[in-house]
Amino acid sequence: MPKPAVESWERPVTSVSDNAASYFVDRHIPEGRGDKIAYREAGTLRSLTYQALVDGSERVAGALTQAGFRQEERAAMLMLDTVEFPQVFFGALKCGVVPVPINTLLAPPVYDSILRDSRASILFVSAPLYEAVKPVLAGNPYLRAVIVIGGPPAGDVHSYDQFIAGATPVETRPVSADEVAFWLYSSGSTGLPKGVQHVHSSLKATADTYGAGVLALSEGDIVLSAAKLFFAYGLGNAMTFPLAVGATTVLFAGRPTPADMIATLNDTQATVFCGVPTLYAAMVAEMDTSGAPDAPLRRCISAGEALPEDVGMRWEAHTDVAILDGVGSTEMLHIFLSNRADDVEYGTSGTPVPGYDVRLVDEAGDEVPDNEIGELLVNGASAAGAYWNQRSKSRATFEGIWTRTGDKYARRPDGRFVYCGRTDDMFKVSGIWVSPFEVEQALASHPSVLEAAVVAAKDADGLEKPKAFIVLSGAAPDNVEAALIDHVKSRIGKWKYPRWIEIVDDLPKTATGKIQRFKLREGTA
The missing domain is CATH 3.30.300.30 (ANL, C-terminal domain)
Structure with missing residues (x-):
């Protein structure tokens, strides 16, 4: 009897071009943007050119490699929105270490939980945040190094400048497009955060869909995102989308108060503003008394919560610029359902972003007709693979090509989607x-x-x-x-x-x- 055929196994194809750092960072030099400002910090004189971003990320990659951190080890990032953030993030990607940005507004017990859950072996922490995480560091069994940005070394803690000093730059390594690149922890709107694993190709997928098809940035844009880099919405707004086109991003490290955001828009002459409904409502109230910003705004977007119709209309009355309300998730990395610049209807989340398919289903998984409420499922190339160490929740959320959002929606006959609430809130x-x-x-x-x-x-x-x-x-x-x-x-x-x-x-x-x-x-x- 002939032996059954044995399928041959082939290693996944790897390429430098499949590393997200190659597209978002390295290519800008041969394309002639080396001297262009990629990042500037609001309220300081600090800035970062595209050449400095390449050089800085290569030094971080070299320092990580030289210190013995290996491919697939996790690097926790408890960092404010400063010019070091993109250097650390892309430096880790370049050498295969997995960056894990962490919410900067949590309590020590939650930091302890995330650091232990992720098993991060190195922590990059901004000096103003060090005291918040310091109590949980001594007993952590996984951390081998703590690097403080903007502060002096102390004991076993190294300064960022000390860590990268003398490091031999390491160029971008080849990876598989399906290789896990970074983690994000969910926002915790329904409980403790969960580690969401994203692959290298996911970053470009969001830039090619929402970034190009809805936000439509150009190289001349100046982007200000009130939403921080540590979560998916801010990561796209302030890093992925501007870097995809060679634009300039303004980083705001502090708490985004209405007055500060209006002042920063004016000071930087930003053309694109990315906020959340709560902030837009507060800014509109501020504008009622202090007036609108005089920045040359041409695009404003919102996500995180559904935008109230009244807030959108009042903002537009002040600025003459519509807010493009949309919905996204940490699991999908950015917005997949949105209004468009030439097609805004407040009170709705618009229509699917090109590149994404959506469904509305009932409790039995059957499609619901127009005007009836169902749970929103989405299919797109930016979907995460799984939650880290959360098998049952992964199986309940990621169903083949479909991702359950946990949002309840109704679809109108004209194809627009109207937000009704979270599944747990209905x-x-x-x-x-x-x-x-x-x-x-x-x-x-x-x-x-x-x-x-x-x-x-x-x-x-x-x-x-x-x-x-x-x-x-x-x-x-x-x-x-x-x-x-x-x-x-x-x-x-x-x-x-x-x-x-x-x-x-x-x-x-x-x-x-x-x-x-x-x-x-x-x-x-």
Whole structure:
């Protein structure tokens, strides 16, 4: 009997050109952009040319290699948005080390969890953030080095300048396009962050889809992103998309207050601004008294949470520039559903970005018709492969070519998608789905309301009804609760109004601006 044929196994093809650093960093030198400013820091005199980005990332790659860090080891990055960030990120990619940017606004126990979960063997940390992570470093069994950016060495901690001093530059190494390049930790809007693994080709995939098809940057653009580099939205805005076309990015290291953002737009004459709904709402309120920025804005985008219609219209009235609202996720790396510059309808998330397919399905996995609510699934080349060490959650989220977003949407007959809420946030009143976002939009359109969040709470009979948490735009007027209830009834229907209204100073949010409704629900239990 003949022996069964044995399939031959071939190693994946590797190439320098498949390394994301080759496309986003190295190619700019032969294309003549060496002297062009790639990054400048707001409020400082520091800047970074494209040539300096190449040289700096090669020194980081050399320092990592010289210190014995090997391919696939993780390099945690607890770093502010400064010119060192892209040098460390792409330096790691060049030598095969996996950079893991981390949220800069977490508490020590969460840093401990992430550092242990990722098993990072080296940590790059900005000096102002060192004290926040210092308590968890001594007992970490994986870290072999801690590098402080902008601070002096102390004990076993090395300064960034000391680490890269004398390092022999290492050029970009060949990789497979499907090789894991970097991790991002999810924002934690529904619980503890999860490690999301992305491959080298994912970065260019977002630049070729949303970056080219919607944002449409050019080499002459100056980009300011209030959203930070440590999460997916900011990484695309301030790194992937500008570097794809040779544009200039303004880095803002501090907390993006409305006044600071308006001042930075003016100082840098930015042409593109990337924000989140909470910030846009606060900036509009600031503009009502101080006026609009005089920067030559031509494109503004929003993600993180659905943009309230009222905020978009007020922003456009001030600036004459529409906000392109879209939806993305850490799992998909950037925005896959968006409005377009010539086709904006506030209150919707627009249509699929070219290169992405979406579906709406019910609990049984069947497609839902127009105007009915379903969970949004998306298919595109930028999808992550899995969550690190979270097999059951990976299987529940990544279903073949489809990724479950956890967002509830309705598709209108004209093809536009209307956000209804997170799967965990939706609830039924009298057997009918209630969209928290729809109620929140109605509340936010009242002049007394700056922000609103709606969750389900149980009444005396144990039945779920809407409860609203309100941040007022000023002093509370008389009978504000009754006025808001009447306002909602007149806008979206008598049965959707909040049965309880609680006035709060602020809403719990992730660093990306997403409201943590699970924390509000815990308070109503």
